[in-house]
Amino acid sequence: MKPSRVPFVTLIVVLVFFYLPIGFLVMNSFNTSRYASKWGGFSTRWYDRLFERTDILAALGNSVKIATAASTLSMILGTAAAFALHRYKSRLQVAHRLLVTVPLVLPDILMGMSLLLLFVSVGMSLSLVTITVAHVTFCLSYVALVVQARLQDFDFNVVEAAHDLGATKMQAFIKVTLPLLAPGILAGGLLAFTLSIDDYVITYFVKGPGSDTLPTLVYSMIKKSKDLPVINALSSLMLIVTFAVVAVSQRLTRPVA
Amino acid sequence: MRLPTKPELTTTLPSLLWLVLFVLVPLVTIFAIAFRPALPQGGIGEGWSLDAIKALGDPSYPALFLRTILISATTTLICIAASLPVAYAMARLSPQWRSRVLLLVIVPFWTNFVIRVFAWQQILHAQGYLAELLRSLHIVGENDRLLGNAGAVILVSVYTYLPFAILPLFAAAEKFDFGLLDAARDLGAKSLRAFFSVFIPGIRQGVITALLVVFIPMLGSYVVPDMVGGPRTQMIGNKIAQRNFTDRNLPEAAALSGALVLLVLAPMFLRRKEKLATAK
Numbered sequence: 001m002k003p004s005r006v007p008f009v010t011l012i013v014v015l016v017f018f019y020l021p022i023g024f025l026v027m028n029s030f031n032t033s034r035y036a037s038k039w040g041g042f043s044t045r046w047y048d049r050l051f052e053r054t055d056i057l058a059a060l061g062n063s064v065k066i067a068t069a070a071s072t073l074s075m076i077l078g079t080a081a082a083f084a085l086h087r088y089k090s091r092l093q094v095a096h097r098l099l100v101t102v103p104l105v106l107p108d109i110l111m112g113m114s115l116l117l118l119f120v121s122v123g124m125s126l127s128l129v130t131i132t133v134a135h136v137t138f139c140l141s142y143v144a145l146v147v148q149a150r151l152q153d154f155d156f157n158v159v160e161a162a163h164d165l166g167a168t169k170m171q172a173f174i175k176v177t178l179p180l181l182a183p184g185i186l187a188g189g190l191l192a193f194t195l196s197i198d199d200y201v202i203t204y205f206v207k208g209p210g211s212d213t214l215p216t217l218v219y220s221m222i223k224k225s226k227d228l229p230v231i232n233a234l235s236s237l238m239l240i241v242t243f244a245v246v247a248v249s250q251r252l253t254r255p256v257a
Numbered sequence: 258m259r260l261p262t263k264p265e266l267t268t269t270l271p272s273l274l275w276l277v278l279f280v281l282v283p284l285v286t287i288f289a290i291a292f293r294p295a296l297p298q299g300g301i302g303e304g305w306s307l308d309a310i311k312a313l314g315d316p317s318y319p320a321l322f323l324r325t326i327l328i329s330a331t332t333t334l335i336c337i338a339a340s341l342p343v344a345y346a347m348a349r350l351s352p353q354w355r356s357r358v359l360l361l362v363i364v365p366f367w368t369n370f371v372i373r374v375f376a377w378q379q380i381l382h383a384q385g386y387l388a389e390l391l392r393s394l395h396i397v398g399e400n401d402r403l404l405g406n407a408g409a410v411i412l413v414s415v416y417t418y419l420p421f422a423i424l425p426l427f428a429a430a431e432k433f434d435f436g437l438l439d440a441a442r443d444l445g446a447k448s449l450r451a452f453f454s455v456f457i458p459g460i461r462q463g464v465i466t467a468l469l470v471v472f473i474p475m476l477g478s479y480v481v482p483d484m485v486g487g488p489r490t491q492m493i494g495n496k497i498a499q500r501n502f503t504d505r506n507l508p509e510a511a512a513l514s515g516a517l518v519l520l521v522l523a524p525m526f527l528r529r530k531e532k533l534a535t536a537k
Contacts, residue, residue, distance in 0.1 A: 007346035024379065025376045096276075100276065105473055105521075106280075107494070108474070108477060113497060121290065197369075205501075215369060218375075235368075238369055246360070246363075
């Protein structure tokens with residue numbers, strides 16, 4: 001009896017479903033008509049308009065600053081966390097693991113709301129700093145997850161060998177462990193960077209007035225129905241960046257043959 | 258009890274302290290603020306008050322909670338139903354194609370979430386091609402709108418959460434021994450029967466993970482109902498945002514968030530019980 005073809009057809013339908021809206025967006029960014037619903041001819045005027053908008057550039061700057069700080073800090077904290085969770089099996093690690101898991105499962109709105117309430121109750125004013133703190137908190141868990149997966153295949157005998165050859169603990173860590181784990185840590189950092197750049201909900205709750213990131217600015221433009229075609233142009237450019245980042249991270253995480 | 262060693266502490270404490278400070282303390286704060294009075298100008302008052310808790314008795318809330326659970330459950334079921342055959346098909350591909358298709362599934366989920374929802378807002382627009390096509394086929398009436406209803410919220414939610422369901426199911430299907438399906442067929446089971454009574458039980462853990470990773474974040478949904486839904490599709494997340502940003506009533510927003518925390522914890526608690534049961 002022949003296996004059914006239904007699963008493969010479903011797979012193709014799902015892939016088309018995934019890419020159709022993205023294709024629609026890119027197509028519309030070249031649509032000269034102001035109204036996304038009708039094709040009015042090819043033009044790049046929305047791209048020109050995009051580069052005139054200084055507020056978009058400023059928001060992009062904020063996003064990049066926050067993502068850089070958040071991914072760097074979460075790379076350090078997350079890698080340390082992954083080491084501890086991998087190495088030790090104490091009751092402390094049970095609590096540690098639970099806390100690392102919470103940001104992965106907690107709905108964004110609860111994370112944003114709870115951090116907002118914390119900042120308000122301790123009287124911390126909302127700014128780029130509060131956004132960064134929030135981003136580090138959820139990025140940390142993702143980095144820990146990625147690095148932990150790497151540690152599963154890590155051969156600790158290599159570190160033992162370095163010790164036997166006379167390396168101190170610090171030397172062995174810097175010269176052996178870190179370089180071998182670097183691809184995993186960087187992949188975690190890259191994931192953290194994209195998650196930070198992408199985040200809307202948590203940022204919206206903990207941002208102060210005037211500290212817009214790209215997603216919060218785009219959201220308010222959509223809500224006010226202002227310059228919608230410019231958002232299409234912006235989205236298309238962001239897609240290109242995303243594809244580039246995916247390509248780079250594929251290189252990093254590819255198993256070394 | 259043995260005390261942790263120094264290297265354990267140096268690797269554990271940085272992340273542990275950070276998470277205690279910015280995850281555990283904030284979650285406890287939600288419940289504390291729910292018992293504070295609200296200031297009329299939008300701050301948190303001194304002393305304690307049950308006003309915010311009493312406000313949870315709002316007559317519109319049972320419908321709000323029910324709607325949130327129904328929209329979340331429907332989205333989850335559609336995601337699982339679509340992901341099962343997809344995971345099956347992916348696991349049967351050659352290793353080379355498998356990683357290519359896996360990448361194709363992941364990439365859209367790396368693009369900006371707000372922008373993906375915005376794309377759907379344009380597609381479902383009343384003057385869009387889709388609305389026109391459906392009108393000309395008389396599938397929708399002249400005055401029906403594609404946006405602003407539960408259908409739009411579910412469709413766009415499925416779009417955003419489908420990769421989350423596919424990944425754990427695929428991970429489980431990859432480890433599944435497809436020889437079992439051949440055996441089932443040799444013993445006379447039809448394809449569909451084999452799929453439901455051999456394949457699905459075989460990837461049971463993947464199904465449970467997929468259920469949770471879609472259902473739990475859906476309960477806290479906010480952007481999708483805000484952008485493609487309407488007043489009749491409001492979910493708990495929208496109410497929290499409204500209490501917080503429009504009404505400037507932080508204690509009421511906190512009380513509602515506390516209720517959502519409990520709602521989210523319920524399925525996780527069930528999962529734990531389930532794990533204990535299978536461990537025996």
